[in-house]
Amino acid sequence: MSTRPITTVAPSPVDRRPRVTVLAGFSPHATEAVARSLLVTDPRLLLVRHDLTRVRDGHVRRIVRTATTLLEDETVHLVHGCVACTLSEDVLPTLVRLSRTHPASDVILALPGVVEPESLARCAAGAPVRFDSYVTVVEADGFLDELSTTDDLRDRGLHAADEDRRSVASVVARQVEYADTIVVWGRPDHRTETMLHHLAPWATQLRVGDTTTIDCTGLAARVRGTGRHDPRKPGLLGRALEGYPIGVHDPGDSMLFRARRPFHPQRLFDALPELTGEALRGRGQLWLATQPDVAIGWESAGGGISLTSLGYWLDALDAERWDEASDLRRLAADLDWDPYHGDRRTVLAFIGLDGDADDLTARLTDCLITDDELAGGSEARAGISDPFAGFFPVDPEED
Structure with missing residues (x-):
């Protein structure tokens, strides 16, 4: 005993x-x-x-x-x-x-x-x-x-x-x-x-x-x-950052788009009118090749779109600042960490599709940077035209 x-x-x-x-x-x-x-x-x-x-x-x-x-x-x-x-x-x-x-x-x-x-x-x-x-x-x-x-x-x-x-x-x-x-x-x-x-x-x-x-x-x-x-559950735009689901994949009515490379800002900007018309509702997070430090929230509904700063990616912060993030966010980042991109990733949900999910996936994929652009490194990507420049401050005093 x-x-x-x-x-x-x-x-x-x-x-x-x-x-x-x-x-x-x-x-x-x-x-x-x-x-x-x-x-x-x-x-x-x-x-x-x-x-x-x-x-x-x-x-x-x-x-x-x-x-x-x-x-x-x-x-x-x-x-x-x-x-x-x-x-x-x-x-x-x-x-x-x-x-x-x-x-x-x-x-x-x-x-x-x-x-x-x-x-x-x-x-x-x-x-x-x-x-x-x-x-x-x-x-x-x-x-x-x-x-x-x-x-x-x-x-x-x-x-x-x-x-x-x-x-x-x-x-x-x-x-x-x-x-x-x-x-x-x-x-x-x-x-x-x-x-x-x-x-x-x-x-x-x-x-x-x-x-x-x-x-x-x-x-x-x-x-x-x-x-x-x-x-403790975050608002909808912050849920993907903390590992929560933001939608379900059902090609007839909704789809999830995931990517571990950034969007080309000019190509994404040019495609926005078509992308916002493909679904009744869009939501999630993304990142841009020319603004690699900031996570960007995406919301679309009623034919309009809102893009907003969600703050820094953890990989863009000094390690001692990671404690500023929630436990769930740090855990989600650790489970899905990329050796090259860190916790940067695009997760978008489109709901109420009025078209082909495969076609929408192809359009979004075409907006990502190419292998050649990725191979050019950060200096080459810094020269890309960015219609979103200055839109997403991460300093609360600038927001």
Whole structure:
């Protein structure tokens, strides 16, 4: 018999703070219907929502209620009228306050239709609020139309600030992609179901509103108290850097493109109009031959494209700075390290293809630098024409 002393591990403290379930969705009707369906199942449950109709004038209406009682209906005056100000100046303070004044009440936070849940998650980083799940409500009827429209929010009078130039398609896509749970309101066709799966293969999908009655208790059991939200998971553009999947390869509807050599900036620039029209949604990371230090995020939707700096590749940093990256990112880099390129790699997902996946792969491959250009070394690549020069600062003070 072993004579070693028995050691005990203290159990982790139980988090008894109220749980916040975040509801996002571009359709106010569907999101409100799901919120009210959840509200009637628990008399202590609180519903918080904000009306952004006058946000550009610096006014936001906050409503807090239970299933039977209106607790608050106030107009909040903001210093600057925008979504970020609303989240930081009122939404988060309201959640913190309610968790203290109503410690026995969980909260449903119904975001306005133009708010992306990842924006809330960024603002909430480190806040003393217990986010249980991020749920996106999708109205089956019209979802594909919104995902394929070329309208901007401004075209519909929905922009949340004068400088808000987001497209409808990008907002709809981001709301679905960040969700850990998707509630489909109505009766989706096969195409809609497929698109939702490819946009967010990591999310749990539920369907309601396709019959004359709604099982509110059953819906609440599958949406509330799931603990599906992982606050450590990065935003979508940073997921490939940390080894998370960003899509599935299904040549009929979606594809993944991977490469361990950089893009030729001029050829990529010239091909952008064709590439953005090949799929309803594109996302991921890439690198350019003329800017080898910076990882570049790619987003395309509604016929438009956004390219943004994701910071330095680890291989471009001194080893002592690697601790600035997360454990998962360092692990992902180590598992896929290239002796020549380090952790530099392109990973792009294209969803809702309107063409041939093999043809799109060939077009992207044609935009990469050639063997001869690669053999020329960094000095030769530095002389390549770069239409993206200066677009991707990695110094936060320059961004």
